[in-house]
Amino acid sequence: MSKRNPRSYFAIDEGEDSIVYKVKNAFTGGRETAKLQRKLGGQPEICPIYELEVYFFTRDDEKLRRIYFDCKNGDILCGEHKDEILRRILVFRKDHLKRKRKKLNVAQRIIRGNHLYG
Ligand code: SF4
Incomplete structure (x- = not known):
C-alpha cells in the first residue's frame, strides 16, 4: 500500500462508500476466473486483503491459518472474502x-487545558 496513491489504502474514518469501493476493487492474490481459483487456489502471500486479516482484523x-488454507485450497473466492471482511x-x-464522538469533549477539554476543572 502506498500513501502516494489514495486509492491504495483507506482510513478508518473516511466515508463508508469510499471504503466499500476501495475494498471491492482492491487487487488480490486471486486467479483470473472463479473456476481457475477453485482449481489452483489463491495466493494469500501476495494479497492485501489477507494482509488486512494478518495486521488488523484477525x-x-x-x-x-484457516483463512490462509481456505484460500490456498480454493475453498473461498475473493468476492466472498472481500464481502466478509x-x-x-x-x-x-x-x-x-x-x-471517538464520545471522547471528543474530553479531548477538547484537555487541549484547552481545563480538564482538571470539570
Ligand atoms: S481468497 Fe482472500 S486471501 Fe485469497 S486471494 Fe482472494 S482475497 Fe486474497
Whole structure:
C-alpha cells in the first residue's frame, strides 16, 4: 500500500462508500476466473486483503491459518472474502466513530487545558 496513491489504502474514518469501493476493487492474490481459483487456489502471500486479516482484523492464529488454507485450497473466492471482511471493517469503523464522538469533549477539554476543572 502506498500513501502516494489514495486509492491504495483507506482510513478508518473516511466515508463508508469510499471504503466499500476501495475494498471491492482492491487487487488480490486471486486467479483470473472463479473456476481457475477453485482449481489452483489463491495466493494469500501476495494479497492485501489477507494482509488486512494478518495486521488488523484477525487476532486468532487458528482462524488466520484457516483463512490462509481456505484460500490456498480454493475453498473461498475473493468476492466472498472481500464481502466478509468488509462487514467486519464496517462494524469496527462504526464502533470506532461512536467511541471517538464520545471522547471528543474530553479531548477538547484537555487541549484547552481545563480538564482538571470539570
Ligand atoms: S481468497 Fe482472500 S486471501 Fe485469497 S486471494 Fe482472494 S482475497 Fe486474497
